[in-house]
Amino acid sequence: MKQEEIVQFSMEDLKDKIYEMEEKFTKLKLSHQVSTLENPIQLRGMRRDIARLKTELTKRENSAK
Secondary structure, eight states: OOOOHHHHHOOOHHHHHHHHHHHHHHHHHHHHHHHHHOOOOHHHHHHHHHHHHHHHHHHHHHHOO
């Protein structure tokens, strides 16, 4: 997910997307512990996408004050 896409989300969309991606990440991490993933690098990408979403959310919350 690119920053240009993230900027277009509304606040509610950001929160929903963060929740959804954190859920997916947890499931993916658990399945990786049970048996290795075909592409374990996708964990890193997903973790970074979640960080980008959280950063944008924090930026918007701070600018709203």
